[in-house]
Amino acid sequence: MIRVDQLSLRVGSFALSGVTFEVPDGGYAVLMGATGSGKTCLVEAICGLRPILDGRIEVGNRRVERLDPADRGIGYVPQDGALFPAMTVREQVELPLRVRKVQRAEVRARAGQVAEMLGIEAIMSRTPRGLSGGERQRVALARAMVFQPGVICLDEPFSALDEPTRLGMYDMIESLRRRTGLTALHVTHSSDEAQRLGDIVLRLEHGHVNSRPKISPNDTSLT
């Protein structure tokens, strides 16, 4: 579960205030809003990468707004994946476990499990150079999921993918939800993506978040 209560932040002249929403355990929330509405700022603040002025952030009934990003238990998938160019896929996926001093055998086993779930076993020894857009996002997702965080935040993860790859990624997310009970906050511009994946739609407008029922397939107001 993730609960954000009366969160305020300021970046230069841009501000968000009184942002409040909740995503229950196993829920999949999509966060929509026009370009420049502050979606990425909000997600970065939740992940601990931006300071907040005020408010509460809870992940699994634990307040995290004063914790380091490392201690929040939130997996983060940025827009382009932000894979580490000098590391192999295996090294990237194993990194969150290695920094947590997990035993080597368990590191291998858990990284293998996640790789199998996301279909990246065949590319584990490769570096990000030369991976396709879809492969890169799968690796970024594997890396964010391997330490079993309470919540995953995805910032427009599929915006740069072509149509068939994007549809494949939707299938994969749905499969992950069935297998792991994933709780997620997913930023997107796409009404189709929101329609297909989200069971909660959050709309960021004028510095506030409004929760509303799932949008209809014909709604294009936010694209």
Place this chain on the structure above:
Amino acid sequence: MTARTGTRRVSQRLFLGASAAVMGAYAALLLAMLAAMILYTSPAALVQTFQSREIRHAAALSLVTSTIAAIVSLWVAVPTGYLLARFRFPGKRLLDLLFDIPILLPPLVVGIALLIMFRTIPGRWFEGSVFLVTYETPAIILAQFTVACAFAVRTMRVTFEGIDPRMEDVARTLGCSRGSAFFHVTLREARPGVIAAGTLAWARALGEFGPVLVFAGTTRMKTEVLPTSVFLEWNLGEIEGALAVSILLVLIAVVVLGATRLLGLPRGGL
């Protein structure tokens, strides 16, 4: 083929041709210098130089001191370059300018400044209570380090500026502290830059002459390094000897830099 396409091809060829000509002219200058040095020196003078106990000592001392100076430069340049590249803080511009001083100053002035520094009360206290520096081996290392480190700092700053800070942000969400994100992710990405900074610092230290001459002196079998050997031989009128030592210096530099490139860098790097 339209006339416009033809003109574009000609201008493209002109551009590439002019670039190649400039590159070729510089390479030719360097090759001509090396050829002149080799042709002016007889094999007998080379053998005699390589067999000289004093020159062998100077070569060994050059290798050891420049390697130590390069390692210490990296230890300083990596955190300094990182802080300059990543953070804003009061006095940053001033500090940036300060780190350029060893590059801007004539090398001889660096040596004089170091010499005077050890004539001040703290300098004298250090030499009296800790260890002797002036005209001793530590003076060679300090003189080499002072100049070489400025080049290493500049290289590391540019390297870190070229690495996306979001990598560290992502690493921190994955469980890394700021420090472990730096060591696990950023420093690994910076590896070609670290090697470039290390080799630049080492090469600069190996060839350092002015500050070493003033601050460490040129005592044979004690503080004589290869650049000062060249100076000594030249002063004695031994032009062939000076050239033979220079060739030795070039050979050492080529072997060490060549090996570093082969071992440490991806193809086409540095």
